[in-house]
Amino acid sequence: MVGTRFAFSHVRVERSNNLGQWMPVVLGLLMVLCMPTMANAQTVTDSVFYTFPDRGGTTVLTVGGTATTGVVGYGRIQPGGGTTAPSAYELLAFRPFTTLVAETAIPATLPIAAGRTYVETSPFARTGLAFTNINQTSVGISFVFTDQNGNSLAPSSFTLGPLSQTARFIDEFPFNMAGTFTGTLTFTASAPVAAVALRMTTNLRGEFTLAQLPIVPIVGAATTPLVVSHFADGAGWRTQLVLVNPTDQTLNGIIQFFGEGTATVQAGAVTITVNGFAASEFAYTIPGRSEQRFDTAGTAAVVQVGSIRLTPSAGSIAPSGFSIFSLTKNGVTVTETTVAAQTASSNFRMFVDTAITVSPPTVIDNAVVITNPSPTAATVTFELTTAAGALFGQGFVSTLTIPAFGHAARFLEELFPFQVFPFQGVLRITAGTSQVIVTGFRTRSNERGDFLMTTVPVTTELIPAPIGELVFPHVVNLGGFTSQFVLFSGTLSQPGLGTVRFFTQNGQPLILTFLQ
Numbered sequence: 001m002v003g004t005r006f007a008f009s010h011v012r013v014e015r016s017n018n019l020g021q022w023m024p025v026v027l028g029l030l031m032v033l034c035m036p037t038m039a040n041a042q043t044v045t046d047s048v049f050y051t052f053p054d055r056g057g058t059t060v061l062t063v064g065g066t067a068t069t070g071v072v073g074y075g076r077i078q079p080g081g082g083t084t085a086p087s088a089y090e091l092l093a094f095r096p097f098t099t100l101v102a103e104t105a106i107p108a109t110l111p112i113a114a115g116r117t118y119v120e121t122s123p124f125a126r127t128g129l130a131f132t133n134i135n136q137t138s139v140g141i142s143f144v145f146t147d148q149n150g151n152s153l154a155p156s157s158f159t160l161g162p163l164s165q166t167a168r169f170i171d172e173f174p175f176n177m178a179g180t181f182t183g184t185l186t187f188t189a190s191a192p193v194a195a196v197a198l199r200m201t202t203n204l205r206g207e208f209t210l211a212q213l214p215i216v217p218i219v220g221a222a223t224t225p226l227v228v229s230h231f232a233d234g235a236g237w238r239t240q241l242v243l244v245n246p247t248d249q250t251l252n253g254i255i256q257f258f259g260e261g262t263a264t265v266q267a268g269a270v271t272i273t274v275n276g277f278a279a280s281e282f283a284y285t286i287p288g289r290s291e292q293r294f295d296t297a298g299t300a301a302v303v304q305v306g307s308i309r310l311t312p313s314a315g316s317i318a319p320s321g322f323s324i325f326s327l328t329k330n331g332v333t334v335t336e337t338t339v340a341a342q343t344a345s346s347n348f349r350m351f352v353d354t355a356i357t358v359s360p361p362t363v364i365d366n367a368v369v370i371t372n373p374s375p376t377a378a379t380v381t382f383e384l385t386t387a388a389g390a391l392f393g394q395g396f397v398s399t400l401t402i403p404a405f406g407h408a409a410r411f412l413e414e415l416f417p418f419q420v421f422p423f424q425g426v427l428r429i430t431a432g433t434s435q436v437i438v439t440g441f442r443t444r445s446n447e448r449g450d451f452l453m454t455t456v457p458v459t460t461e462l463i464p465a466p467i468g469e470l471v472f473p474h475v476v477n478l479g480g481f482t483s484q485f486v487l488f489s490g491t492l493s494q495p496g497l498g499t500v501r502f503f504t505q506n507g508q509p510l511i512l513t514f515l516q
Contacts, residue, residue, distance in 0.1 A: 059487070
């Protein structure tokens, strides 16, 4: 898990001011080739009905196409039959010709009235934002940038019409952040809106990677330590830890890097070169509304992996944190994804799918990272159910011991050596009376042999699902783009039943072609 397979792929897309061409990412066409559960039949529609049992799930994939201009819009998940909203995310894919070049996963989201996110614009990195208004009336959205010193810049606002969507880079209208900028963007809306932020990094080939950036709701924050469950440094791997202050007050604390540990020895602090200094612990001070970044050197010959703990000072609260970890091959950044800081829990679910293709030779897999933030070892159990909710392998389970303060990363076929490819279903992860942190990944190689990796949502079983609808805030099709929508049972005793409806940016029905 820590060698070349734990890498990412390069992306080839031209920078464009066309909204339909900046956010989408990969996965779709791959599933056309290698998911035998999907027939070649196609359906042209603006809505998709879904149903699945508890511990089951389903996916639907747009066909895409080679039309020059992409089609842009959004989706609304509307539960029916007295059910709650499913756990859901969208896999955005871009394949300009015959090579899959980028992939990212965007969780379906509840609308929020205020949020804050890390943003960046430079010759090599840009941040894009999409806002979706599902209200029947217009919504006013005010925003302000804050630099790394806590200075507020370029406050402005715009109006988003009823049932409409907009998506722009921050150096475009209405944000208009010119030149080079690193900091945060804070927005407030007159009524809740669905929002997503994506980071685009251009490499030396003129190709780009895409990664989803967390948007922090402006609400109460944690006072207990948070953990970023994965970092990788060395042998081409590099991690950037970004801390965002969700308050208007200065936050202080420390970050600590921990290794993996062994089955019999607890994990200890490890020395990492960060921002030019070698240590295992670093202090942070973040002005109100601002952010602070810690970049590992990535120059060591051997890769080092583990977790990062964020501990606020006494009387302070924890910042929102996430890591951006990337792989460079021959001087070219080939992939990038993000892992958000989390608190621990005991029961989790994750949608998984695997496949193998012969031409080109490709393995699609899933991986999980488990971090134990406690001073005692934890025994974690893994159990698979099919998309139809049936136990895989007649109840076959796998277990793994995570040492105190330790970290482990496993591919799905390592946990289930007798798993049959292809497979689609739900992985349940339980830790008994212990509390752990789980992060999920989807991995594959493209036609050039580049390793693609994207973080996918892992749900906490014990958190009740929303009763109302969720939103896919940015949907792109055609122009080399595809969207795959994943819906699954993410909480206890949760069957799914309802409809996903798709709309253009001006709120009209969006007609898409889906594989069946």
